Amino acid sequence: MPNPPPDGEPAPRDGSLPASAIDGVGGRPFGVYVHVPFCVKRCGYCDFNTYTAEELGGGGSRREYADVAVDELRLARRVLGDVDLPTATVFFGGGTPTLLPPADLARVLAAVRDEFGLAPGAEVTTEANPDSVDADSLGALRAAGFTRVSFGMQSAVPHVLRVLDRTHDPERVPEAVRWAREAGFDGVNLDLIYGTPGESADDWQQSLHAALALDPGHVSAYSLVVEDGTRLAARVRRGEVPAPDDDVLADRYLQADETLERAGYHWYEVSNWARTEEERSRHNQLYWSGADWWGVGPGAHSHVGGTRWWNVRHPSAYAARLASGRSPAAAREVLDADARRTERVMLAVRMAGGMPLSELDRAARDRATRAVAEGLADPAAHDAGRLALTVRGRLLADALVRDLLVSSG
């Protein structure tokens, strides 16, 4: 299994949370993530928890998924108690959520509404493969309450899509976007990948232009990462395709940022750009701001008040746990002050809002000040009391975070 989950302590059988986590639930923003672990085929670069078989047995199959997910939402309600906990954001990710019939997704969303209620103006997103949607299915999802759709476009260039093992025809993307608009979705995101072996700067420019031509409210652009255990990693190891080069990836990032900024999109997180503040992904901002969320589904991660846990990964094991009345949590960790601070720094520094200098100790503040001199941090933000990264700084965010943590550790 690629990318094993982190080590943690055993999670209680009933899913109960420590008092430190329960304390304050309802006072913090709350979201729900639903992991749908199914795909038609696994792409060569993908290390997500996803399965291509139709039948998995033990209640773990695709057609049984919605019922099991609803069970977990009921468990979530029991664990979190009776407090008023309207859901601000719901996000269906995968895998390929749209591989399930719209009615199944609707049923899970209805359970979120039944158990917790949706806050007024809640953001409800699903990821979608351009291949696995049509006008009808998108219409059904919109009618069920979905407000935002995120398409895995990845590239507009056929030979790049081939290396990525993406099955869709690039022509399918504009169509899917048009259907989504017609169905009444306000928010459309396009996911792009750069640095694929064989992708030239021109290819990447072509993909960026193709995405912008569809006028999405939001664009995510990720550098291709060759994850251990993937088919792509094996191909790189065998020398069939070259490994992405960090300098090239840096160039591609600059190219993306420049193109997107010029088209009126603004970065708000290292890999995310939106036209307006309203069009940013509220769900993802929840992750980065230390809010509470419940992750439903096999392998899904949750966070409530400084306790993180993650579910068992296999759909059958996941279903079996819930069928026997047990929590599907595989393990958990209760963060201590040092771990919370580490997370706070590593997440805040990645965002346009940055990190208030007042939260850093003296040595880390000195490092932040040097970052201005080095061209990594924005001078105006610094004078306004924040560490906010320049475009070069974003490319070195992890290095800077390590410096900040080591100087104050």
Add this chain to the structure above:
Amino acid sequence: MPTRTDPARIRNFCIIAHIDHGKSTLADRMLEYTGVVDERSMRKQYLDRMDIERERGITIKSQAVRLPWRVAGDEYVLNLIDTPGHVDFSYEVSRSLAACEGAVLLVDAAQGIEAQTLANLYLAIDNNLNVIPVLNKIDLPAAEPQKYAEEIAHVLGGSPDDVLQVSAKTGEGVRALLDEIVAQVPPPEGDPEAPARALIFDSVYDTYRGVVTYVRMIDGYLGSRERVLMMSTKATHDTLEVGVISPEPKATDGLGVGEVGYLITGVKDVRQSKVGDTVTLARHGADKALPGYQEAKPMVFAGLYPVDGDEYALLREALDKLRLNDASLAYEPETSAALGFGFRCGFLGLLHMEIVRERLERESDLTLISTAPNVVYRVELDDGGTHEVTNPSEFPDGKVETVYEPVVRATVLLPSDYIGAVMELCQGKRGTLLGMEYLSPERVEIRYTLPLAEIIFDFYDQLKSRTRGYASLDYEPAGDQAADLVRVDILLHGQQVDAFSAIVHRDQAYGYGVEMTKRLRKLIPRQQFEVPIQASIGSRVIARENVRALRKDVLAKCYGGDISRKRKLLEKQREGKRRMKMVGSVEIPQEAFIAALSSDDAGADRKK
């Protein structure tokens, strides 16, 4: 209990052999046939006690064993004095030889005589030892006893028929060899009435008993309760025990003329009981010491540093402990900007250095880095002052009048087909030809004067590779010579890295600079800024490489499921960062230093 054996019945001998020519196996067989060790308790290479010795198949510290042997109804006592076989320990070899009257020259019947054997053979002849030539491994299919008997006869004089043939492995010929030792090795001569004089040929620290001193009695008698005087240090000690080894220590009343045994005085440090020194009685002792005593003098220096800086104190303890057993080991604390706190250590040679390092790591569970080894330079300054430089970073910057480097007289034995290749190598290493002699139509001895620094660099590896492994090398110190030497420094981002400074001949400075800068470029991780790597002589840059600035160090995705893993990665990286060595503002992982220092060039002839 043997005591005061009649000297006429004593035979003291050693075995001179090249590594792998079967000395230890022969010794094992002798122990077995004389009944000293029965077959069942026979441990392979009984005399080589240390693990490292057994693993490397070499003898580091010599030992002695007393073997009873009967010839024609008469009991004899054969003392086998085992000698170290490596050039680094040639002084110890010479003292072992001085304790004997005879030597078995043991030569592999499939390989012939080797340079080190030849050097030790000459030493034996110089010590007036009676040499018994023996070909071993005659059971091997590749053995050519006739050919090598002729070679030996050529070297020794005499007839090829005088060369005994044995197989230490099967035991064939070993009994006959023991008889020959009785017949050919002269009994010791000494004056039993003279004041006691005993030659120390080995000195070993034992955790339980303190220092055990191995001696050969020359004159007089040494009882088990005496006040003895070490003639070089003038120190006096009371003997607590004297005895012989057969093969475990056995206490005796005393040791008489010609006997070989040990004495224990309770001292805790082998430097109080030095190899080559003369033991006599504190009262009514001898006036004149036995000839040949020398202070052990380190020839090769290197910095030893713990990889984990917290282990510095442990390293000090380990060195202190090791010194109890190794009088030739010298060390003093040293600080390196790059490597932290460590010790500059002096060794007899490269093998000695390897062994010391291995014993420190093994016996004290340390992990060490060593800097590239260097020799000792004598630097004369403009103002008439003189500096001894044992660490290249202390080589004075200006005002140097003359630099002297140690040289050795090297002997290379090789098949005659490779003469050209070896001469080319020696010329390239700044050698001066001293002479050449054919031992047989196929084998040649070549003698060169070479700078010791060249030998400890990569000479031995190159010699082996240019002769397909057929050449063998021996060398001995031969004073020093003035040479055009310069210090090459390595700078990272303008900061000198002391661990990489080297003293090299001016003609080789550029090559060294290019090699080191290229190697470091591959090892130093990219930083947030460009890092120039320069090699310089004084202020003049002779080579330059660049580590380009790191441009990307950020993970693309950090969503809900990524946070725990990414935090743990950061925590790990943060720990790693704390262990980074800083050179100015450049962060260098310890591993990069280790890799740069443990290249193929350093520690070249460890395989010898």
